[in-house]
Amino acid sequence: MRKSDALSDRLDRPWRKPPLIKSPWLRRALAIGVTAYLAAAIFSIEVNWLRVYEGLDRGAEFIMSFARLDFISRAGDIWSGMLESIVMTVAASVVGIAISIPIGLGAASNIAPLPIYLICRGVIAVSRALQEIIVAILLVAIFGFGPLAGFLTLSFATIGFLSKLLAENIESIDKAQTEAIRATGSKWMQWINYGVQPQVIPRLVGLGMYRIDINFRESAVLGLVGAGGIGATLNTAFDRYEFDTAAAILVVIIGIVMALEYLSGLVRARVQ
Amino acid sequence: MGLSFPGQDARTRGEAVLKIEKLVKTYKTGDKALRAVDMEVPQGQVVSLIGPSGAGKSTLIRCINRLVEPTSGKVWLDDVEISGLSAGALRRERRRMGMIFQEYALIERLTVMENVLSGRLGYVGFWRSFLRRYPQSDVNEAFRLLDRVDLLEMADKRADELSGGQRQRVGICRALIQDPALLLVDEPTASLDPKTSRQIMRLITELCAERQLAAIVNIHDVALAQMFVQRVIGLRFGVIEFDGLPTALTPEVLTAIYGEEDWQATIRKDGESEELSA
Numbered sequence: 001m002r003k004s005d006a007l008s009d010r011l012d013r014p015w016r017k018p019p020l021i022k023s024p025w026l027r028r029a030l031a032i033g034v035t036a037y038l039a040a041a042i043f044s045i046e047v048n049w050l051r052v053y054e055g056l057d058r059g060a061e062f063i064m065s066f067a068r069l070d071f072i073s074r075a076g077d078i079w080s081g082m083l084e085s086i087v088m089t090v091a092a093s094v095v096g097i098a099i100s101i102p103i104g105l106g107a108a109s110n111i112a113p114l115p116i117y118l119i120c121r122g123v124i125a126v127s128r129a130l131q132e133i134i135v136a137i138l139l140v141a142i143f144g145f146g147p148l149a150g151f152l153t154l155s156f157a158t159i160g161f162l163s164k165l166l167a168e169n170i171e172s173i174d175k176a177q178t179e180a181i182r183a184t185g186s187k188w189m190q191w192i193n194y195g196v197q198p199q200v201i202p203r204l205v206g207l208g209m210y211r212i213d214i215n216f217r218e219s220a221v222l223g224l225v226g227a228g229g230i231g232a233t234l235n236t237a238f239d240r241y242e243f244d245t246a247a248a249i250l251v252v253i254i255g256i257v258m259a260l261e262y263l264s265g266l267v268r269a270r271v272q
Numbered sequence: 273m274g275l276s277f278p279g280q281d282a283r284t285r286g287e288a289v290l291k292i293e294k295l296v297k298t299y300k301t302g303d304k305a306l307r308a309v310d311m312e313v314p315q316g317q318v319v320s321l322i323g324p325s326g327a328g329k330s331t332l333i334r335c336i337n338r339l340v341e342p343t344s345g346k347v348w349l350d351d352v353e354i355s356g357l358s359a360g361a362l363r364r365e366r367r368r369m370g371m372i373f374q375e376y377a378l379i380e381r382l383t384v385m386e387n388v389l390s391g392r393l394g395y396v397g398f399w400r401s402f403l404r405r406y407p408q409s410d411v412n413e414a415f416r417l418l419d420r421v422d423l424l425e426m427a428d429k430r431a432d433e434l435s436g437g438q439r440q441r442v443g444i445c446r447a448l449i450q451d452p453a454l455l456l457v458d459e460p461t462a463s464l465d466p467k468t469s470r471q472i473m474r475l476i477t478e479l480c481a482e483r484q485l486a487a488i489v490n491i492h493d494v495a496l497a498q499m500f501v502q503r504v505i506g507l508r509f510g511v512i513e514f515d516g517l518p519t520a521l522t523p524e525v526l527t528a529i530y531g532e533e534d535w536q537a538t539i540r541k542d543g544e545s546e547e548l549s550a
Binding site for chain 2: 189194
């Protein structure tokens with residue numbers, strides 16, 4: 001009897017998906033709070049419209065310079081800067097990924113003992129907390145201007161990025177497969193090689209390719225603080241107001257990033 | 273427990289491969305999965321473990337090879353006390369217990385051959401296994417086993433290309449290549465269709481007979497168990513409720529094992545008739 005009462009209570013009444021936040025009070029307070037913050041934020045932006053008006057000309061000049069790219073007059077600088085950037089990217093990616101793998105294993109809570117887990121998570125936290133530019137400024141101060149500082153910066157940044165994402169991927173692998181390998185009496189290294197590695201390889205390859213892409217783009221920025229590479233050439237071009245050379249450098253960077261994107265698509269399609 | 277059934281002598285025939293004494297497992301959540309389980313399995317006997325979900329079947333077989341660490345109690349494989357072993361000695365003993373899984377638990381991205389050969393991991397060194405340079409005798413045995421389960425031509429296919437029944441046959445090869453004394457089989461047919469289920473159960477029992485292997489088979493399908501095994505153990509709330517011949521499984525016995533389920537089914541029937549009359 002009670003069962004049919006429960007049903008008749010519900011019949012002919014609209015049904016809605018239960019809200020994410022149960023309390024209607026909290027729901028409304030959050031909505032009002034977010035709106036108020038957004039409004040306050042927008043009104044607090046101070047724009048000097050006169051300055052913008054004056055700057056428009058310079059912006060236009062820079063954009064127009066893309067119509068007359070100058071690869072020629074600084075060809076030597078562009079070439080050597082680009083080469084330096086590519087060497088920096090490849091070296092930093094290889095070293096960074098090689099270091100990331102053991103740290104990623106250590107930072108996965110389902111395979112690492114607690115003390116190792118905490119140490120590896122600590123390394124990742126430090127690497128992620130320090131922004132590339134800050135690290136680059138520090139390393140330039142230590143090692144002087146040039147690509148060595150850039151290489152070290154990118155390696156360091158790669159560790160924070162790749163270890164974290166690898167560790168999270170390891171934490172979500174299929175437990176049954178690892179159990180099956182453990183049940184054979186395998187040693188720890190064999191267990192990782194058979195039970196864990198095949199499950200994370202596609203993700204590791206994808207992340208590695210993505211990180212190479214990021215490292216190349218970062219190398220263009222790091223030059224601005226003296227850490228070598230194409231960024232240094234770009235910085236010089238800006239300093240000399242050679243916007244057509246700067247535009248040419250940007251076009252080359254865009255071309256290389258797109259080529260990397262295409263390459264990474266090919267590689268990921270093969271490793272499934 | 274305490275009840276006596278015809279065919280109880282099935283328990284004590286030949287030398288025991290596996291002995292379990294007062295095995296208890298209490299999970300951190302306070303969930304008492306096993307409460308003092310005692311059992312013995314002689315060489316060559318295939319035992320099926322039945323019981324409702326949550327009765328502790330899965331926990332029991334995982335406590336034997338210590339994929340789950342028992343809270344207390346003892347487990348012997350032949351003369352070796354598994355429950356007291358150090359990590360290294362446990363790895364060596366695990367080689368003698370082959371395990372077959374519910375969802376096959378094959379390494380999806382590796383080939384069939386790599387999956388079968390992974391059963392030898394306990395016997396070969398790291399570099400050999402890393403480079404996939406297994407001893408010729410292991411390779412031969414892997415091919416022989418694949419031929420035995422009619423999968424020889426699939427040897428170099430990737431595991432995720434196979435059908436459910438084929439995958440489970442690879443899983444069986446992986447367990448057998450360990451050259452085990454005991455098979456631990458966890459719901460081998462749960463994700464298979466009825467026909468494939470029978471084929472897999474037949475294959476497991478045939479292989480056990482060929483090799484004089486003892487096996488513990490967790491299974492939901494009581495009829496399937498009755499068809500193929502020599503002895504049935506019924507588990508309920510972590511306690512053995514029945515231990516005897518498959519033919520001794522009467523409706524009363526099933527009520528004793530699956531009691532609460534039946535009771536609920538009865539109630540629901542009453543409720544339905546009530547609604548009908550209302």
